[in-house]
Each structure stands twice: as C-alpha cells, then as structure tokens.
Amino acid sequence: NAFGSDSASEQAAVRRVAEAAGARFAVSDHWRKGGAGARELAEAVVEACTERGAFRFLSPLEEPLGRRIETLAREIYGADGVSYTEEARARLSALEADPATAALPVCMAKTQYSLSHDPARVGRPRGWTLPIRDMLSYCGAGWIVPVAGDIKLMPGTTSDPNFRRIAVDPVTGVVTGIS
Template sequence: FAADIGFEKFWNVKCRLSGLKPHVSVLTTTIRALKMHGGGPRVVAGIPLPEEYNKEDLALLEKGLSNMVHHINVIRTSGINPVVCINAFHTDTKDEIAMVRKAAEEAGARCAVSTHWANGGDGALELADTVMEACETDSEFNFLYPLEMKIRERVEKIAKVVYGADGVSWNPDAEEKAKTLEKDAKYDDYATMMVKTHLSLTHDPATKGVPKGWNLPIRDVLIYSGAKFLCPCAGTISLMPGTSSDPAFRKVDVDTKTGKVMGLF
C-alpha cells in the first residue's frame, strides 16, 4: 500500500495513538512495478505478463523511478529512515537493479536486493543487515499535522504533501458535513483515515507515475464513532463491509476426533 496509504495511516494515526516512534520504514519495490509506473502496459490477472515486464527495458524503468522517489520523500518527511527493498525476480537484470539502487540512494534511502522468494532467509540477509544499520541511525520522527488541525486542513495537507496534488476539490455535501464536524468538539480527537485507491498516488487507479496538475476530489466523509475515525472518501472506491456483531466464523469449528469441519454451511 506504499507511502500514500498504509504508511501515512501508520505515521499519523497508529504512531500517534500508540506512542511508537519508528527508526526505519522499508519500501518494497519491484522492477516490474516501476516499469508500469513508467508507462508500461496494463497488467490483467489471469493473462500472461506483457513482454516489457520480462525483459530488460532501462528506458521504461527510468521513467517509473520518479514514483519510487516520491514515496521515499514521503517517508523522509516523517523523519524516519527509508530503506528500499528491491524484491528481485529472475527476469530482473543487473543493469536494472543497479539503476534502481542508484536512484534510491540518490534520493536519500538505503537500498538492498532481496531474493527471499528463491533463496529463503539467505536471500534476505542483505535486507536484514541494511535495516539493522538504519535502525542504529538517529531519526527525527515528526507528524504531518497537529491534532488541533481541522479535518479540511488535514486532508489538504495529506493531498499536497503525500499524494502530490495541487489541492482538494470538495463535493458540496461532503464539505458541508466537514464544516459541521469541525464545529463539534466531540470530533476533535478523531483520527483522519483517508479512503483512496492504493493503485495510484491519485484517486484514479489507472493514473500511474507521479502526475502533476490535479486536485483530489472528496465525495463524502464517513464517521465511525466506535473507532473514532473520520474517513474522507476520494473518488470512486468500493468499501470493505464491516464484520457483524455475530460473524459467521464463530459457528465454524473442527471436530478433533474426525477432522471434519463444521459450521461452514
């Protein structure tokens, strides 16, 4: 989920509520993903990968490096030491790996190649050593915004600094709801949990790379009082249904004598 979704929530919500101050954040990337952000063809599940992803293409890879650098910069904004993990495939070439490593290091990150998929734990030793080294380096952890900041200002800050947007475009109903929430002290300590696709820095999953000249559209603000979350929704995205008060998994069990699973149907 990269630095725009998972990391941003961990940084500004999880760490704030837990008191954690991480020393290092590992940004995992693949040569294939960077080629896609460089303008590579669309990948469709169940269909063989286009040839561009299975052969050396330094030009395509170079175009996609800006996306990785953007995520590195977001991590550095938090004061946490970034480590780029190149999750290597057998189709990656030495020149491609060298290009990614050079870009990561020039952006201020440590970098390690990991072949754990092929070599198990031994293939991740370089990554482990690099993470340990980063952990031993001082960090200057800081939040993106103070709790006193109102929700519309928070969304603006996240959109500009984390996503790279020029600003935020509010649906009239969503903005009216946000204004109402800002006036009620009950919501002052609610966490801001952005709802956005993880497939792009923008709200549009088809937009790759690091786009410029765009605004983040907010269509609604969802309220989850139990968790104390305010969730601004960007663009069109399906929401995961919540678990009911009596979820079906409670009825599932295994008969230890027969090994038969019960309660599935």
C-alpha cells in the same frame, strides 16, 4: 521487491539511485523464497528503527481535520481542493467536534494507482478535486481515514473472528459452524 526477471544490473542501478538519494536499499524476494527472501529487508528495517529520525506530520495535529485533509490533497497529491459528499461532510464535522478524534492523524484511503482518486489519472494530475465520500475513525489504531473515490476497503476482523468456529470433518467432509 525483486522479481525473477530482474537482472543484477537493474538491481544495481536501483541501489545506486536509492543510495544517492539518501535512502536505504534492501532486496526483498519473499514472494519466491518466503521469509528467508525478506531477511535483508527485515534487517534493514530493524537497523533504520534504531536511528533517530526527524519525522514530522505534514500539518500540525492541532490544525482542524478538514484543513489537514486539504493540505494533504494539495501538497502531496497535487489536487486543487477537496469536495465532500453530504454524509462525509457531516462525519467530518462530528470528528472535528469530538476531542477524542479531532487531533488524530489522517491516513487517506484511495487508489494506489494514481496520486488522484482515479486510477486512470497517472503521473501527477493537475486540475482536479479530491472527492471524499466517507470519513472513518479507527480510534483504536489512532487514525482518521477519509475515503476518496471508488475504492474497496479491507474488512477488519474482531478479536474473536467467526472462522474460529468453522470446521470440516476430514472423514465425512461435513462443514460445521456456518449458519
């Protein structure tokens, strides 16, 4: 993401480091230029999608869900382990027992500011346990989402959201469709 304050030399340095590590590089300036500012990034994504990759999950999906969450916490986030609230533990047991959800991949919901659940713990924290307070299943999307720490989740919308029934009369300013 390019910002107006970025210099050409800063962007060039990021490009060199990214490409030296084998990553693609594209500038996205969408916040300033709209869709046109994201064209370079979009083209790079399309190009990357045409290549064959060697993607693999961190843990085999056949492993128990709790073990996969533990592996994610230890191997990626650097936690010593995982703790569960009573409610989350009960949901985990139910998800592991259900063939429709037992092998779904995991997508952790936690703060984006830290590898831990705590936004104040920067860098790669050591000596901590990842607290799971809830377990959500998004079967349509194909994910199990453990919720770590105090994070607000984005609300979802149905296929027919209520905003479609709300209107404002441009002459009178009267709002309808809200009860």
